[in-house]
Amino acid sequence: MNDKEIVLVGTAHVSRNSAELVKRIVEQEQPDSVCIELDEQRYKSIKDKDKWRNTDIVQIIKEKKAGFMLTNIILSNYQRKIAEQFDIQAGQEMIQGIQSAEELQANIVMADRKIQTTFTRLWRKVSLWGKIKLISSIMYSLIDDEEITEEDLERMKTEDMLSSALTELSKSFPTLKTYLVDERDQYLAAKIKEAPGKKVVAILGAAHVPGVQEELFKEQDLEELDSIPEKTLASKIGGWILPGLILVMIGLTFTVDTSMAWSQVLRFILWVGSLAALGTFLAGGHVLSAVASFVMAPLSAIHPLLATGWFAGLMEAHIRKPKVEDFERLSKDLYTLKGFWKNKVTRILLVVAFSNIGCTIGIWISGLNIVTSFFDLFF
Known part of the structure; x- marks a missing residue:
């Protein structure tokens, strides 16, 4: 050749x-x-x-x-x-x-x-x-x-x-x-x-x-x-559709029933924040990491370019910064599910993943609740 x-x-x-x-x-x-x-x-x-x-x-x-x-x-x-x-x-x-x-x-x-x-x-x-x-x-x-x-x-x-x-x-x-x-x-x-x-x-x-x-x-x-394909237009705007609809429906609700609108805002914050915090706890995260999840999840939910997991993971890494021995022990800790959850390295990664998953679930649950209330009010 x-x-x-x-x-x-x-x-x-x-x-x-x-x-x-x-x-x-x-x-x-x-x-x-x-x-x-x-x-x-x-x-x-x-x-x-x-x-x-x-x-x-x-x-x-x-x-x-x-x-x-x-x-x-x-x-x-x-x-x-x-x-x-x-x-x-x-x-x-x-x-x-x-x-x-x-x-x-x-x-x-x-x-x-x-x-x-x-x-x-x-x-x-x-x-x-x-x-x-x-x-x-x-x-x-x-x-x-x-x-x-x-x-x-x-x-x-x-x-x-x-x-x-x-x-x-x-x-x-x-x-x-x-x-x-x-x-x-x-x-x-x-x-x-x-x-x-x-x-x-x-x-x-x-x-x-x-x-x-x-x-x-x-x-x-x-x-x-070797190139990374550009995101499709659908994927670029897809993450904004549900948050956008939620904000529009809450905004319209304010014009008719202020009390109901504030109730929707509160439920949205509680659902998204609580499930993000729950995801952090399930990953074995620190209490302050869960607090970071709860606080940042509502903001991340309406701004798809942000991710709850970033904030929760950075907080976890700051509080429980992995030491050299955590990395060296990583292969041994992978032998058991308990070790996987206990190792500071994998725990941080799990906090990032699980808090994001919790936030996503919270968006869909609260979104469905807001849509239902909106249609009951206007239709």
């Missing part, structure tokens, strides 16, 4: 033999470049043994990445269950690929797309019902203690860990496969073709090999694959 020899190595992310296979092939082929199915962020996590020490949970909340981090942690817990049950280390073949390339002084190419880009593109394209099922599936993996069978393990050997964690959901929503597998096949192929040198060894999960092999003979638009 354009005077470049490309060797695709299909590996099993949960197989002990894969690391040995990678080591043998790299030594045998002596490539100029070794492409790894990792992105720069995951690569740095492997290289930086003190990565948790450098984690700024406050910055993560401010950058609106709390949900992404929580999802990553839960999916990591899924991988941990597999590793624990079968006494294996997931992703060891990728680490071996990096080590072998370093020993050979070959170029190391991080060929995979950022997970955050993959999930953001997926999130923008999936329907509301799809989002609900996606979140439910991820949360269920946290509490599911069912043992993984040998049959499940064999299936995982032909999938990458990101895809295998969501396989069942992918059957119901083919769109997931488009972003989790198909687009990444295109991205991987493009990066492999761009790798410097005459000979390239690419270490991939076995599930990606057929797709990448096919894509190597096609043209890809890396810029498009």
Whole structure:
């Protein structure tokens, strides 16, 4: 291919033999470049043994990445269950690929797309019902203690860990496969073709090999694959519709019955604030974090660009700031649901998520109540 020899190595992310296979092939082929199915962020996590020490949970909340981090942690817990049950280390073949390339002084190419880009593109394209099922599936993996069978393990050997964690959901929503597998096949192929040198060894999960092999003979638009789709007009204005209707109906009610209008305002504040605070408590949040939820939820409810979880999470992080040992203990705490709730890192992320969920439920309940009162009054 354009005077470049490309060797695709299909590996099993949960197989002990894969690391040995990678080591043998790299030594045998002596490539100029070794492409790894990792992105720069995951690569740095492997290289930086003190990565948790450098984690700024406050910055993560401010950058609106709390949900992404929580999802990553839960999916990591899924991988941990597999590793624990079968006494294996997931992703060891990728680490071996990096080590072998370093020993050979070959170029190391991080060929995979950022997970955050993959999930953001997926999130923008999936329907509301799809989002609900996606979140439910991820949360269920946290509490599911069912043992993984040998049959499940064999299936995982032909999938990458990101895809295998969501396989069942992918059957119901083919769109997931488009972003989790198909687009990444295109991205991987493009990066492999761009790798410097005459000979390239690419270490991939076995599930990606057929797709990448096919894509190597096609043209890809890396810029498009790496872009974040613009929100649709419907999604941009959708968050403003219900708050707007609530404010209009309360405003019109003031023109007819001031007492009823103030009653609606009070019920709105109580429903939204109380359920946001309840969500904070369910996540194990501090009393002051719950107070922050209660106070900020009504404002967030009528201003969709604000999120109750930001304020609750920042308060929780300020009061119960995670220490280095909380990050270091994270993998161990994930062994139990209690540990997941007790660890200060995951607790902050849960406070962000649960207070937002509580606020959303409160908006719909209070909104329905206001609509009912409005129609009773005017019709």
